[in-house]
Amino acid sequence: MTDGQKLLIGEAARRADLNPKTIRFYEEIGLIAPTGRTTSGYRLFDEEGVSRLAFIRKAQALGFTLAEIREILALRDVGSMPCDHVEVKINQKVGSIEERIAELEQLKASLTTLLERWKEAEAASAAVCPQIEGA
Amino acid sequence: MTDGQKLLIGEAARRADLNPKTIRFYEEIGLIAPTGRTTSGYRLFDEEGVSRLAFIRKAQALGFTLAEIREILALRDVGSMPCDHVEVKINQKVGSIEERIAELEQLKASLTTLLERWKEAEAASAAVCPQIEGA
DNA sequence: CTTGACCTTCCAGTTTACTGGAAGGTGTAT
DNA sequence: ATACACCTTCCAGTAAACTGGAAGGTCAAG
Known part of the structure; x- marks a missing residue:
């Protein structure tokens, strides 16, 4: 076999x-x-x-849907001629990926800031951990 | 009202x-x-x-699921005491966001490379756009 | 030549995240 | 007072992306 x-x-x-x-x-x-x-x-x-x-x-x-993945794969599958249409599509994809990266950076920053703010508060007043809802 | x-x-x-x-x-x-x-x-x-x-x-x-968003919001909701538990969780989230960013960068790079490879091929042989399956 | 771990198709069920529609109450505008 | 665009609850349906199970064929090993 x-x-x-x-x-x-x-x-x-x-x-x-x-x-x-x-x-x-x-x-x-x-x-x-x-x-x-x-x-x-x-x-x-x-x-x-x-x-x-x-x-x-x-x-x-x-976080891409199968529909988006299908599009990306289709781009990859277009043999060897890029023609404007495909070039535009790829550039759009790249653009949306960049946007996504930027927003993730922002989210990351907001979490880091949150933590920093907390740490400052903690430094000001030592305290015990309150209840935490099951993660 | x-x-x-x-x-x-x-x-x-x-x-x-x-x-x-x-x-x-x-x-x-x-x-x-x-x-x-x-x-x-x-x-x-x-x-x-x-x-x-x-x-x-x-x-x-x-691309975060509601379950993940729930977790992130829960972190944001923990009033003012960060306690180790929450700190660890935030750092994990930040870590996974960083991973995600890295992978998006990689995906972006692979699309850009794809395009470049095509452009080279195009330069070598001028040609017409072949069929493209409906995007 | 049978056991066991593969593979096949088909069809139905699950989870996530909504979305639509019915039946009815609210609030302002004419 | 009646139209109209809101709002309410409840319950059912949808789309995406699987996932499980039945019924049965395949193949290398013992």
Whole structure:
């Protein structure tokens, strides 16, 4: 069954840190292309497929929806001709990513400021920890 | 009905760029505290409430789940004593935000690289835009 | 030649985060 | 007084992204 260096769905799932069910689901919605099968119908994945899956996983963790990820992948998939349309799209994506980074920086700053303000208050009056709702 | 400078749900929704329904939903799941009512039962919101709502809106756009936002708000809500527990939590949040920023930078870099690679290819061979699947 | 860990499809259920609609009360404007 | 845009609760439905389970085929090992 060793079909070159292709992986079955379980191994692909392990490498991309996804559930096999999720991979089938991604295929169903066309996020990943049908990848080839063994004669007995088992899906086969190569390194490219696994890295695509891993990319999806990672982008998701960054808060992108599958629809957004689909768009980004589509950009990556446009062979080799960038034409203006694609260039504009990529620049838009980059722009929105930059915005996102800026807002995360802001959020980070607000948390750090919060902590600093507290630390000052603490320095002024030593006190005990009040109740904390279960995190 | 002008109850000081309090707003009805519709106006609060407009200012926080949310649907009134969504605000009621947030109250239902305890993301925002019950905010006071008119004698006739209309919810009232002050600037603090609106900014909390706007914060939720923004954090969501950054890809945080309501569960994560709940945690962040809880940190903000811990009156004035930071105690180690809360400090650790804030530092964890800041850490995960930094990670997220780093990964976004990476994603941005990979898109920029993609574009550059294309531009080089384009320079080498002038060509027409091939088909593009509907974005 | 059977056990066990894979794989397949299909279909239904879950979680998260809303969103819509009905039925009815409120408040100001004409 | 009646229209109109608000507001209320309650309950049901939706979309996105899985996730579980049944029923059954496949393959290497013992």
